[in-house]
Amino acid sequence: MELIQPVRGTADLLPEAKARQNQVIETALSAAARYGFQDMATPIFEFTDVFSRPLGASSDVVSKETYSFEDRGGTSLTLRPEGTASVMRAILSGGLTQTLPQRLFYAGPMFRYERPQKGRMRQFHQIGAELIGPMGGLADAEIICLGARILRDLGVLDSCVLHLNTLGDDESRAAYREALVSYLEGFKADLSQDSQRRLSENPLRILDSKDAGDKQIVENAPRLSEFLNESSQAHFDTVCAALDAAGISWIHDPLLVRGLDYYSHTAFEFITDSLGAQGTVLGGGRYDGLAETLGGPRLPAVGFAAGIERLALLIEAPQLPTPDVILVSAEPDADIICFQLAETLRSAGISTDMPLSGNMGKKLKRANKLGVRFAAIIGGDELQAKTVQLRDMRDGDQQQVPQDSLVTIIASSLSEMS
Numbered sequence: 001m002e003l004i005q006p007v008r009g010t011a012d013l014l015p016e017a018k019a020r021q022n023q024v025i026e027t028a029l030s031a032a033a034r035y036g037f038q039d040m041a042t043p044i045f046e047f048t049d050v051f052s053r054p055l056g057a058s059s060d061v062v063s064k065e066t067y068s069f070e071d072r073g074g075t076s077l078t079l080r081p082e083g084t085a086s087v088m089r090a091i092l093s094g095g096l097t098q099t100l101p102q103r104l105f106y107a108g109p110m111f112r113y114e115r116p117q118k119g120r121m122r123q124f125h126q127i128g129a130e131l132i133g134p135m136g137g138l139a140d141a142e143i144i145c146l147g148a149r150i151l152r153d154l155g156v157l158d159s160c161v162l163h164l165n166t167l168g169d170d171e172s173r174a175a176y177r178e179a180l181v182s183y184l185e186g187f188k189a190d191l192s193q194d195s196q197r198r199l200s201e202n203p204l205r206i207l208d209s210k211d212a213g214d215k216q217i218v219e220n221a222p223r224l225s226e227f228l229n230e231s232s233q234a235h236f237d238t239v240c241a242a243l244d245a246a247g248i249s250w251i252h253d254p255l256l257v258r259g260l261d262y263y264s265h266t267a268f269e270f271i272t273d274s275l276g277a278q279g280t281v282l283g284g285g286r287y288d289g290l291a292e293t294l295g296g297p298r299l300p301a302v303g304f305a306a307g308i309e310r311l312a313l314l315i316e317a318p319q320l321p322t323p324d325v326i327l328v329s330a331e332p333d334a335d336i337i338c339f340q341l342a343e344t345l346r347s348a349g350i351s352t353d354m355p356l357s358g359n360m361g362k363k364l365k366r367a368n369k370l371g372v373r374f375a376a377i378i379g380g381d382e383l384q385a386k387t388v389q390l391r392d393m394r395d396g397d398q399q400q401v402p403q404d405s406l407v408t409i410i411a412s413s414l415s416e417m418s
């Protein structure tokens with residue numbers, strides 16, 4: 001029969017890959033905890049409106065990338081393409097708006113029907129942090145500092161550049177949008193098809209078009225920074241000053257607009273050139289209008305998410321855990337006592353492997369391969385004498401020890417070592 005393969009754009013996390021992902025999540029969680037963020041999770045699917053309303057019908061994610069389906073009851077559901085809308089929905093439905101600010105961290109799978117390539121999957125994983133409540137620029141800076149700290153703790157910050165921009169408030173953006181559209185109208189025929197469509201739907205997205213012709217046109221387009229009202233400029237100035245004070249280096253990228261429609265004021269991305277085309281490892285911004293699109297009150301908020309697969313490609317491979325002890329039964333009669341001793345060792349917190357088949361030679365080979373510290377061998381003589389032949393695999397040293405002192409002897413050798 002034909003072998004069934006994984007679905008295109010998905011990947012199994014075999015132990016080495018899973019260890020990398022765990023390392024990313026644990027490092028991020030520990031950094032987030034130092035900023036007072038608490039871990040949470042939302043369901044993997046939501047009512048389709050949770051994403052279609054805040055992310056914007058014209059965004060690529062909603063218009064072409066969601067996995068949406070009707071369940072057996074005829075309800076339209078969507079596998080989450082990102083976590084921010086879900087977290088906000090959870091805050092609103094859980095009544096947490098009464099206790100602001102909320103600092104929330106999450107990690108988990110996301111789903112987007114994109115063209116798979118290195119660093120771009122259809123099921124991928126994100127870590128994310130959302131700070132809900134504060135409206136000042138210091139909140140944006142705190143979120144960016146947390147992002148930078150996670151990257152630093154993972155050892156990848158030095159290969160990333162922080163791109164920072166402001167999209168201003170609604171008033172500033174409306175004024176800019178008008179000026180941008182009137183400039184781009186003059187080049188309409190020369191714009192790529194995608195950008196021609198965006199001209200009426202979401203002209204700001206044309207700024208980060210990858211099309212070479214669009215790029216040339218955009219080069220001389222008016223800049224958003226010229227249209228910022230006083231309060232938007234002040235907000236951005238605070239973010240920049242706080243980042244400078246925290247020693248975070250950044251560059252102003254006036255063309256950074258991000259792919260989701262819910263942003264206002266700050267937008268940022270940490271970008272590396274070590275991953276090819278998919279170089280954005282962590283991105284986010286402020287999204288003060290999102291809660292309202294879900295039927296809630298106006299709730300200032302800022303956050304980011306990072307692609308775990310992309311970070312996992314950049315970090316050094318973590319060590320896979322190896323057992324401390326291997327229990328080798330040298331003959332069938334010793335199987336049960338070995339099995340029992342293995343359980344006793346595990347109860348004492350000592351990680352223990354017991355090969356369940358194979359001859360002595362094979363079992364000792366396995367001990368070498370696993371890199372265990374001790375092999376505990378029981379054959380006919382040991383059965384009779386109620387002992388164990390304990391071999392230190394580092395120096396080959398062997399001793400006969402009573403079965404009922406095995407745990408104590410191994411535990412004290414291991415604690416000496418650590």
Ligand code: HAM
Pocket residue numbers: 081082083084085112114119120121122124125126128129130259260280281282283284285286287302303304305306307308309310
């Ligand atoms: P995003 O820029 O769409 O933002 O995704 C954040 C990160 O997830 C990207 O920078 C990238 O590292 C990773 N990522 C996105 N799509 C894929 C994919 N198909 N395969 C692998 N990795 C991917 C958001 O999702 C927002 N929710 C961020 C945010 C949080 N804004 C405010 N709060």
